Amino acid sequence: MGIQSEQNLKMKANQIRRDLLHMVHHAKTGHTGGSLSSADILTTLFYDVMHHDPVNPDWPARDRFILSKGHSVEGYWNILADMGYFPKTQLETFSKFGSPIIGHPNNKVPGVEMNTGALGHGLSISVGMAIAAKMKKEDWRVFTLMGDGEQAEGSVWEAAMAAAHYKLDNLVGIIDRNGLQISGSTEDVMALEPMDEKWHAFGWHVVKVDGLGTDG
């Protein structure tokens, strides 16, 4: 952890943003906003924080990552290709007929643990993984990235309760607090604040970081 310099990570996140914009422009489809806002989070996780091995994607001791806000897949695809999980040339098939590089994470592609895309599933899956790690007395961790609009899904809170109940200190839930969802501001669509207090009340240790930056 923390082996990359902040400068390197910033440059990498900018490269990912450029690449994903190119990808969405080229394919004429994609969820640009949520991908741009999560580029720094994903970059920090994949290039700095998580233990994983692109040459050996099924390495049993790897940290697990679940993109619960599965629509923000463009940055994720670019990072996986950049790290060598699959050839970069495959990125050009994004959303093309029959391609595995689709508009949501697809676990037929090396590096992707689970298919997501229906919001509100990722934290439950991650709770199951974290429980499994504890049962097997293994010390890998689970990281989940959720959207802030996604917080309106009841299942998120079912999973939040279970994580606290089972004291899953090997699970990190991240919320991309970009303030927006499809129809506008999260506070107009379905007020979420005080978000930190909600998570705190559900038994979580809450840390606020600047997600648009890599020094959080």
Next chain:
Amino acid sequence: MNKIPNRQAVCETLMELSATDPDIVVLASDSRGSASMAPFAARFPERFVEIGIAEQNLVGVAAGMAASGLKPFVTSPACFLSMRSIEQVKVDVAYSKTNVVLVGISGGVSYGALGMSHHSLQDLAVMRAIPGISVFLPADRHETRRLVEALVANPQPAYVRIGRNPVEDVHESADFPFEIGKAICLAEGKDVTIIAAGETVRPALDASLILEAEGIFCRVLNLHTIKPFDREAVLKAARETGFIVTVEEHSIHGGLGAAVAELVSQVCPVPMKIVGIPDEPAIPGTSAEVFAHYGLDAAGIARAVRKLTQC
């Protein structure tokens, strides 16, 4: 009268297998009692995961556990597991290909007097339409044991629907040829075929005995695996007997009868009767009363067979 319900057979089999298979885990949603899983929870507390009344999380958590190499058995009322959790079943289990076995307990009209909220009469239709998940209805405690053994040996995304009450044995013991996806022919008649699954198998057999005395010789197919579907056995029955009556504790839409009709109508059309629960909220009552009301009991099945073959 057998006193062991299928849910108890699930628990007993899992407890036996768990002694040597450390990957078996059981999840429940405040349902360990109704699932007969309390003995498992007491014996293997570290392998029993209580999720509380949160059926979406229940299935998602199980999928995460399966993706991490465990063999989760999820035990929750069929009515909730097949409706409240269905998106998790579709995406986290079937689509992601996680080897979660969903055990839908108190299936069909087991909770007869509790009303439609607690009936699961659409579960087969829903599960059957999702690619990548096997669907099972074991007929008795012995078949339940064999099925659980097979699913532990060959983990796969699966939905197993069982009832709440003890059912009369169909098999004399657990020692019979059992294979996932292979129907069991329980009677070899040539005049008409009765196809049943789960709790309708015993009444189908009883109906065949009533009819035999009248000179109507029934073939009885126990289709314990609804999916993958045993096309061969069903087509053979259509060709050789010329009439098919299906009997299911399920809506007449989308279940066993529909599966049979989809195949037979396209490959070898024969006159059919689909016996099941009509398109209405099922009448409240005990399972036996509801079965008799809708003709799912032996007398009702015999009536359906006579009517079809004499038309």
